[in-house]
Amino acid sequence: MLTVHLPASLQRDAGAASLAVTEPVGTIAELVEVLERRVPGFRSLFDDALLNFAVNDELVLHRVRDRPLADGDVVELIPTISGG
Amino acid sequence: MPIRDRVARLLAELPDAPQYPTQGATAFIDLERREVRQAYTPVSVVRALLAGRGANMFYLYRLLDESLAPLDPGVPLIFGSGVLTGIVPSAARGNATSWSPESGVLMDCNAGDYFPSFTKMNGYDHLVLYGRAPRWTLLHVKDGRIAFRDAAPYVGLDNLDLRERIEADFGGAWTRDLAMASITRAGERLVLTSAIMAGPKACYARGGPGAKMGALRLKAILVQGQTHDFETAQPYKGYNREIAQKLLATSVVKHALKTTGTPFLYKPSRLLGAMGTKNHQETTWTDALDASNIDPYRPGMAGCFRCPVNCRPLNDLHGDEADRYGRGDGPEYVTLGKFGPNVGIDRIESVIRLNNICNDLGLDTASTGSAIAWAMELFQRGIITARDTGGLELVWGDAALVERLIFMLSRREGFGDVLADGARAVEKGHYPPGALRYRMAVKGLMQSDPHDARILKAFALGLAVSTRGMDHLRNRVTLEINARINDDPAFKQRLYGGAVSAAPTSYEGKERAVRVCENVFGVGDAVGMCRFTTQLFNSPSLPGLDQFAAQIANVTGLAFEPAALDRVGLNIMGVERLINRRLGVGRQDDTLPERWFEEPITVGAYAGEKIDRAEFDAMLSRFYALSSLTEEGVPQDAWRRELEAALEGRA
Numbered sequence: 001m002l003t004v005h006l007p008a009s010l011q012r013d014a015g016a017a018s019l020a021v022t023e024p025v026g027t028i029a030e031l032v033e034v035l036e037r038r039v040p041g042f043r044s045l046f047d048d049a050l051l052n053f054a055v056n057d058e059l060v061l062h063r064v065r066d067r068p069l070a071d072g073d074v075v076e077l078i079p080t081i082s083g084g
Numbered sequence: 085m086p087i088r089d090r091v092a093r094l095l096a097e098l099p100d101a102p103q104y105p106t107q108g109a110t111a112f113i114d115l116e117r118r119e120v121r122q123a124y125t126p127v128s129v130v131r132a133l134l135a136g137r138g139a140n141m142f143y144l145y146r147l148l149d150e151s152l153a154p155l156d157p158g159v160p161l162i163f164g165s166g167v168l169t170g171i172v173p174s175a176a177r178g179n180a181t182s183w184s185p186e187s188g189v190l191m192d193c194n195a196g197d198y199f200p201s202f203t204k205m206n207g208y209d210h211l212v213l214y215g216r217a218p219r220w221t222l223l224h225v226k227d228g229r230i231a232f233r234d235a236a237p238y239v240g241l242d243n244l245d246l247r248e249r250i251e252a253d254f255g256g257a258w259t260r261d262l263a264m265a266s267i268t269r270a271g272e273r274l275v276l277t278s279a280i281m282a283g284p285k286a287c288y289a290r291g292g293p294g295a296k297m298g299a300l301r302l303k304a305i306l307v308q309g310q311t312h313d314f315e316t317a318q319p320y321k322g323y324n325r326e327i328a329q330k331l332l333a334t335s336v337v338k339h340a341l342k343t344t345g346t347p348f349l350y351k352p353s354r355l356l357g358a359m360g361t362k363n364h365q366e367t368t369w370t371d372a373l374d375a376s377n378i379d380p381y382r383p384g385m386a387g388c389f390r391c392p393v394n395c396r397p398l399n400d401l402h403g404d405e406a407d408r409y410g411r412g413d414g415p416e417y418v419t420l421g422k423f424g425p426n427v428g429i430d431r432i433e434s435v436i437r438l439n440n441i442c443n444d445l446g447l448d449t450a451s452t453g454s455a456i457a458w459a460m461e462l463f464q465r466g467i468i469t470a471r472d473t474g475g476l477e478l479v480w481g482d483a484a485l486v487e488r489l490i491f492m493l494s495r496r497e498g499f500g501d502v503l504a505d506g507a508r509a510v511e512k513g514h515y516p517p518g519a520l521r522y523r524m525a526v527k528g529l530m531q532s533d534p535h536d537a538r539i540l541k542a543f544a545l546g547l548a549v550s551t552r553g554m555d556h557l558r559n560r561v562t563l564e565i566n567a568r569i570n571d572d573p574a575f576k577q578r579l580y581g582g583a584v585s586a587a588p589t590s591y592e593g594k595e596r597a598v599r600v601c602e603n604v605f606g607v608g609d610a611v612g613m614c615r616f617t618t619q620l621f622n623s624p625s626l627p628g629l630d631q632f633a634a635q636i637a638n639v640t641g642l643a644f645e646p647a648a649l650d651r652v653g654l655n656i657m658g659v660e661r662l663i664n665r666r667l668g669v670g671r672q673d674d675t676l677p678e679r680w681f682e683e684p685i686t687v688g689a690y691a692g693e694k695i696d697r698a699e700f701d702a703m704l705s706r707f708y709a710l711s712s713l714t715e716e717g718v719p720q721d722a723w724r725r726e727l728e729a730a731l732e733g734r735a
Binding site (some may be wrong): 007008009010044045046050051052053054055058059060061062063064065076079080081082083084 | 258336338339340341343344345346347348349351352355356376379416417418516532533556557560562565566567571586588615616621622688689696716732
C-alpha cells in the first residue's frame with residue numbers, strides 16, 4: 001500500500017488529506033492513472049506544471065514517470081511555484 | 085556635466101506631445117529648485133525599450149554622471165510605469181531606477197499595489213527626480229498637476245502611521261483614489277537596506293531605494309484621483325477579458341497564488357536540500373515553516389490595482405489587539421526564507437511578526453535578513469565578537485534578538501548602524517576583509533531568493549548574470565524544477581527555443597533557459613505585468629510575448645511582432661549592461677558567492693553538489709554568446725552601436 005498526501009487544493013475534491021492506494025502501482029506513471037480516476041481535476045494540475053512529486057521526502061525533479069514505487073512508500077504532491 | 089545641463093540637453097531632444105494613445109508624460113522634477121518640466125519618450129526609444137523598466141534605462145543612461153556617488157542628488161531617481169500598467173489585468177507594476185547606494189551597480193526595483201497605476205492615471209509614465217530638496221518634501225500629484233508640499237509633519241513616521249496620517253490629512257481612501265510611494269525613518273537615515281514603500285507591504289525594495297529617496301529629502305509622492313478608462317488606439321477590453329480568463333484558468337493561479345500566495349516554494353526547496361539556512365551553511369530546515377502552517381493565520385488575500393489574482397496573503401496572529409505587529413500583509417516566500425531558516429528561526433509566528441515589523445519600518449526583507457544572517461555567521465566564527473556588537477550575542481534562532489536588530493538597523497542605533505550598511509559593511513570599515521568570504525551577494529547585492537542554487541545550475545547562472553545583482557526576479561527559470569517539463573524534451577525545447585538538459589544539476593543548455601526568461605521578464609517589466617503572472621516564471625500557460633504584443637497594439641496602436649518584443653527584452657538587458665559597464669562592472673562580477681564554488685551541499689539526494697568553476701565559466705561564455713555579449717559581458721559592437729543610436733536619438 002502507498003500513502004499519497006494531497007495538496008490543500010485537491011483535498012476537498014478528494015474528500016481527504018491523504019489517500020491510501022492499494023492498487024498495484026509500480027511507478028509514478030501508474031500512480032498518476034490511479035489518481036486521475038480518484039481525484040477530479042488532478043490531470044489539469046499535473047498538466048499545468050504546478051505539481052511535483054516527493055517520494056519519502058525526496059523531491060523528484062526529472063524522470064518522474066519511471067520513478068519506481070514500493071509498498072510502504074509515502075508520496076506527496078507538492079505545488080511548486082516561485083515568489084518574490 | 086551637472087544634472088540640470090543633462091536634463092536640459094535631453095529635454096531639447098524629446099517630443100512635447102504624446103506619441104501614441106495612452107502615453108503619459110515624463111516629468112523632470114527638480115526638488116532643489118521646485119521646478120517641473122515635462123516631455124514624452126520618443127517612439128524610437130519605445131520601439132527599442134518600451135516604457136517602465138525599459139525607458140527608465142534610457143533616462144538613467146542619458147542622465148547618469150558616474151563621477152558622482154549614488155546618493156549624490158545629481159544622480160536621478162526614476163519611477164516608470166509600464167505601457168500597459170493600470171490598463172490590463174495583473175499589469176499594475178512599475179519600476180524605480182537609479183545607481184544603487186547598496187550595491188554600487190544598477191539599481192532597479194519593481195513594485196505593484198496602486199502607485200504605478202494611479203501615476204499613469206494622472207498622465208505620467210515616468211517621474212525623474214533630482215536635486216536635494218531644501219527641506220523635507222511631499223510631492224502631491226492630483227488632476228495631472230504636481231505640487232510641492234512641506235513634509236515636516238510626516239518626518240519620523242514609519243509606514244503604518246504615515247499612511248494613516250496621509251489618509252486623514254488629504255482625504256480619500258487607499259485603493260480607491262489614493263496611492264503613495266514613501267519612505268520611513270530608515271530611508272530618512274539612509275539605511276542601505278531601506279525600501280520605498282508603495283503600500284502596506286508592496287515596496288520598491290532592492291538596492292537601497294529608500295536611502296536614495298531620503299538623500300533627495302523626499303518623504304513621499306502622493307497620487308490622488310479617480311480611476312478612469314484610457315482612450316486607446318483600438319478597443320481593448322475584449323482582449324482584457326481573454327487575458328483575465330487565461331490568468332484565472334491557469335492552475336498555478338487557481339490552486340496556489342489565489343489561495344495561499346508564494347510561500348509554497350519553501351517546501352520543495354527544503355526537501356530538495358536547497359533552502360538557504362544559517363547564511364547558507366546548511367540547506368534544509370524544519371517543516372514547521374511549510375506554507376500550510378500559515379493557513380491558521382491567513383484571514384484573507386489582497387491584491388493590486390485591477391488584478392483578478394489577489395495573491396497577497398494577509399495575516400492575523402490572533403494575539404493582543406493593541407499589538408501593531410499582530411496583523412499585516414504577507415509574508416511572501418522571500419521573507420519566509422530570510423527570517424526563517426536563514427537566521428535559524430523555526431516558529432512561523434515569529435516569521436510573520438518580523439515580516440510585519442519590516443513592512444512598517446520600510447525594509448527590504450531580502451537585504452535586511454541577509455545582513456543579519458551574515459553578521460550571525462561572522463559572530464559564530466569569531467570574526468566579530470560581542471565587543472563589536474555592543475554586547476549582543478548574535479545567536480541563531482533568537483527571534484527576540486532579530487526583532488531588536490531590525491529596529492536598531494532602521495534607526496542606525498548601535499550595532500544597527502553596521503547592519504544598516506548592508507552588503508557594504510566591509511567597505512565601510514565595520515568588518516575585516518575576510519568577512520567577504522561569507523557574504524551571500526553578487527555585484528554587491530545580497531541574495532533575494534532564499535533558495536540555495538548549488539544544485540540547480542540554471543538558477544545559479546541567473547543569479548550570477550542578473551544586472552542588478554543577486555536576484556531571482558530578473559530571470560529565474562522556475563520551471564527547471566518541474567519534473568513534467570523536464571521529462572518532455574520537445575515541450576521544453578519549444579519553451580526555451582532549443583535543447584536544455586532535463587537534469588537539474590547539468591550545465592548543458594541552461595544558458596538558453598536563462599536568456600529566454602530574462603527577455604520575457606524584461607518585457608513584462610516594461611509593460612507593467614506582474615512577474616508572478618508572466619509566462620515562464622510560474623507556468624508556461626500565463627500571458628507572454630504573444631499576449632503583450634496583441635494588447636500593446638490595441639492600446640497604443642504600435643505594432644510589435646512577438647519576436648520584436650523578444651528583442652526589446654534583450655535590449656533592456658543590453659542597456660543595463662552598458663550602464664553597469666560605466667559603473668565598473670565586468671565579467672568578473674557575473675559570478676557567485678565563493679561558498680557555492682567551494683563547499684558542497686551535505687544533505688538530500690544531491691549531497692555533494694556544488695558549482696564547478698570550469699563548467700560555470702563555460703556556461704557563462706555560452707550565455708554571453710547567445711546574448712550577443714562580448715566575453716566581457718557587454719553588447720557586441722554592432723548591437724552596441726545600434727543601442728547607442730537609439731539611446732542618443734540617432735535611431
